[in-house]
Amino acid sequence: MGKMELSRRGFLSLSAGTGLTLGFGVLPALGASAPGFGPWIRIAPDGMVTALTNVSDIGQGTNSALAQAVAEELAVPLASVRMEMAPVETAFHNKSIGNYAVYGSIGLRTNLRPLRLAAAGARQMLAEAAATRFGVPVDQVAMRDGQALHAASGRSLAYTDLLADAAKLSPPAEPKLTPRTEWKVLGQPLPRQDIPAKVDGSIVYGLDVRLPGMLTAVVTHAPTFGGTLISVDEAPALAVRGVRKVVRLPGALAVVGDGYWPAAKGLAALSPQWGPGPNAGIDSDGLSRQLRDAAMAGKGYSFPGSEMPGTNVTATAQAMAGAAHIVDTLFEVPFLAHATMEPMHCTIQLRADGAEIWLSTQTQSDTQAGVAKVLGLDPEKVKVNATPVGGGFGRRLEHDFAMQAAYLIKALAADGVTVPVKMVWPRETDMRAGYYRPAVASRVRLALGADGMPTGLRCDNANPSLLEHTGLTISAGRSEGDWSVGMGIVQQSYAIPALHLTWTRVDPGVPVGFWRSVGASQNGLFLEMTIDRAARHVGVDPVDYRRRLLTGKDRARTFLDKLANAAGWGRSLPAGHALGFAMGQANNSISGHVVELSVPEPGKFRLHRIWAAIDPGVTANPKAVEAQMMGGTIFGLSAALAGEITLKDGMVEQSNFDSYPLATLAQVPPMEVLVIGNNTAAGGVGEEGVPSIAPAIANALFALTGKPITRLPLTRAGWAMV
Template sequence: MTTTRLSRRAFLKTGAAGGLLCLSFALQESGRFAQAAEAAPAIPSPNAFIRIERDGSVTIVSNKSEMGQGIYTSLAMLIAEELECDWNRVKVVSAPLGAIYGHTVFHIQLTGGSTSTISSYDQYRKIGAAARDMLIAAAAQRWRVPATQCRAENGLVFNNANAASLGFGELSEAAAKLPVPDTIALKPRHRWKLLGTRVHRLDGPEKLDGRAQFAIDVRLPGMLTALILRCPSYGGKPKHFNADAARAVPGVKAVFAVSNGVAVLADGFWPAKKARDLLQAEWEPGPNGGLDSTTLRDEYRALAARPGQVYRRAGDAEAALKGAAKKLDAWYEVPYLAHSPMEPLNCVVWLKPDGIEIWSGTQSQTIDAGLAAGMAGLKPEQVTLHTTLLGGGFGRRAVPVGSDWLREAVEVAKRHGQGVPIKLVWTRDDDLAGAYYRPMWLDRVRGGIDARGKPVAWLQTGVGQSIIAGTPFESALVKDGIDATSVEGTVGMAYAVPALQLDLHTPKSALPVLWWRSVGHSHSAFSKECFIDELALLARQDPVAYRLALLSGAPREQGVLREAARMAGWGRKLPKGHGLGVAVHPSFGSYIGQVVEVSVKGKQLKVEHVWCAVDCGVVINPDQVAAQMQGGIVFALSAALFGEITFKDGAVEQKNFDSYPLVRMFQAPKVDVSILASEEAPGGTGEPGGAPTAAALANAIHAASGKRLRALPLSRHGYVAV
């Protein structure tokens, strides 16, 4: 049993007059997030994490955004397990703005980096346990018995002496008036009833029947819809425009210039879209006017030909390479990628004389609220932000300098005037051309093996833009010029290589880039796991056995690798044209092993099957872990097979899903997931599943066809997914 001391000052009790028990508190975190152990922020009233109505129903407030990853259900399970409430009477709502809802590490409201469960695991259990103890204390006072004579179960408090019971709703008002217990006791794992079980998602029914509200669903009286015509090259400005034809479209209310284009306001999306299509504009192309993908690739290759800034060194790698029995020099390339969430970027802004009200599917509430307040000349407390459900995020809805679509919406609202709600909507074309991509990346990896096949040297030079430079996170995540997100996945590489030199070039560009599902691991896993595979084949050794031998100091990686190989029947005889590829990669506190089976016939490629083993520590809901692995794998396959954003004369060449395709159902493989039992602290699951997929796929293609593909997407090589 775990006992934790709580400060009374860290608790807030509100709503007693309304018959509610509302509990919230900020807890210092330690251990894996020791750097976050600062004084808890002031707790603004009436913020709360738990609300118990008189009828016994329980509302749990989520301080993380729900974008399909299932965090509403996970957080509710954490509280419900300790609270001992009736799970069938639990619902979840999104947190309002408030310091109390800040991330336990970053101290702002933010969802990302696969940290939601990691950061909330202890916090939300402690919230539930404290509420349970206060309810028990209230019942004990009413019965005039010791609290130790009482227990909570399924939304009731029982008197163990006579089986009398009181419902949580009957006790909520009295419990709210009690002091916070000095200590709380968390349930040991062997007493868990809910955690670790397969629980249906709480947001599932409303998404199935259409009740779920995303920002794009928001409708307000008198609301206008805004679309913006933007320069073909990112960062360009309008010089002149003709809006005569646009203004003549029925339903159009206004057309005017904004800082990055021309805005059209209408009484619905379609008149705004039709009018925008009729606009004629001349542009000042801006700093990206000459951007060209072919030229950029050549520049990256020139940089990779010489060492950059070293961020990890062991031994004398150059000397070791010279003495190697066999050598390998490989170049791995991945392109810019768009996030392409199902729900296009959008928000609703209502500028009023006394404040601003926003409806947005955002991952970064604190940053966006600050952005809106600054632009509107308001105090922070004059901003009301409603976080709706998000139709996918993948990092795009967590812009560290503030959401660009919100910036546009506030500007349009200010220009049009107060009192009218404005819904700003991006089309899919806008999304693909709107920058904030996963960075284009190039890795040159040189290595050598000795006469026994063991690696003796590994030299890797990476080239790619920094995601973090120029953002509020720079001071924490960029050290000595090295962006931690650029080198994650390589800086901690576990393969036992005696001589290493890892270095980095960080070219600057006016084109903004952003974290994309699995962030730096999306390129580092590809180069690392392809190169180790190539070394294994150079040594004429089995790729799985070769990895296992080099991972003697990494038991969790060995565990998922063995399990994935077992699942796939590694070593079995395959039909002609079939091949198995393997990859193993840790990220965000979790460990993933994958085997991919492909069949190749000429240029026709079919991804037949993916086996995924995951060790993510303590599991909250196995169904959600499996779903995140499956979704991450298909997401990564879309990128590996087809995904790339390219530029010519500054403009993005991809316009919609016809030229930026995603994996369709007939192209999707069967995916089997095995979750390893673990006593370790929870890891993230939203991003790790896709990190090793591209490498396992490329390794499988080589096994099937003998062709080594080192540049993504595979469609660039003429392959067609069937």
């Protein structure tokens, strides 16, 4: 990492032999313009620029986009910029969320502007240093490719020759950003920096970490949530060649061996006796009834306007009472697993005065704190090595598995083991370990006035609270209700004059958490299916109906028109074909889908084409944005088609990809992605492809059959894709 001393001004430092550290440092909160201090960007004597990041590479390409931003604002070649994970220290927390983590599509939108400011400030200081050396006004100095140029005299100086002089200058109070019209690197569909190492097997994910003398632990959990180990005869495992230890953990059992296979074989040889615990009675049918009954009762916590913008309880009640028609639907969706391709794992080693861990994570600071707590250490005594991540989708916002590794190493240390241990969850353990997208039932009522347009929306939700279960510490704070139930319903652009949301806590004891797009993953269906039902009731084309609902909302209306036009909405279709439309807003982005499908026989549909569109405001790299929209769409498609985690006698019925099927290449039809956007603020991209694919399909099926889809996965609604 090199030395990162701060000067008295805290802005620049010159570390002999290691180059210059330029920093506006602690990246300020989203929207804040005042620079903080700290070494986020440094220029080495060889001209290489290193920028620190607190965004894990979970596949989204954010760090490559940030490298483009640094190259643009600093005016250096992109190839000379490399991104490096910042140390897990308070100084490097994401200030907009108060911890070191990435979720909620915040990677780019919270870091783009501050990093641009830091790089632009550095460029200005280097330009000033060059102007002094040239003896010309600074406005005659052009900065390009790591060089300061004076065109009139043909002189040039490399940045590396200006570092010492620049270090003596004061930072600009308001660094001047390169206007969008002058971007040459930022905004371009340039290759991602992480990709070459992903085509030859050389990238090292958390599960690939290998340390000298390391052992491997394979874990299984109690079959019920909250179950406990009563007894286990260790002998059959210890008889397996290469098995070293059997370790009892809270609600789990681990076998430690020389590698994965001996440990897994040892674990399979055991016949542990588990106590059922308090949640052994859960089954999905019973839970479904409980959720539906609670949603129909609608007696839960009533969100005030301070928590759900747009709320007006009285006006909503009046709208319902005076409605010409109420579109009234009871929806239900299941638990969903993240099923990252790389299962949860954590490698851990105890040190004389602390511990070190290596893992794939989205939540470095909470992980550090959790491991420290288990080991009785101060957090700063736990060194977190966050590797590239084999898929996150919110599962790696939890650190349950890292804490388990800490319990494991603690037990092993007490048993005289001093070597590092890589703890691995087999797929079956990973699939059954919870933190699922909550199962939800919601009664959604949309009141229509005499003109057929909405006058009020009431949503009565019943579900477990992810805020209650998650290990993620968040700065947003908690209310009595769980704000995630409103995601995708509140703050939409539709002209719906009054809103009332309620939430009834129904908690069967299954851990639930953040799943790509969170509450919008279900509310996208609930709202967009409801809108299509309303349009159909009044006999208006669903896209025209939305156009009316978006009157005066230029950005959303433009988005709708562009998506509808791309898909040829309104064109004549082959017999038996229909289009379905859905859109939504979150994270300062607008996204949506159109699908074309047909129903070759009852209960079977064929997906012919998907159009996906996003307006993320600023587009740092359109090719990466396109990838995220494709990926989010397919993630949502897997859930829509057949995704569900169910329980019987307290036990999760799915265990692997044979029982929790993911969409396959053959199932994905041709897809077009439209990337729109010219605003100045960067919106989210990572989650935006998910919410609207299920309702687009549902609305197309509704258009063909007249029967609304009220339940996911589609298999539960009587539909299979062929």
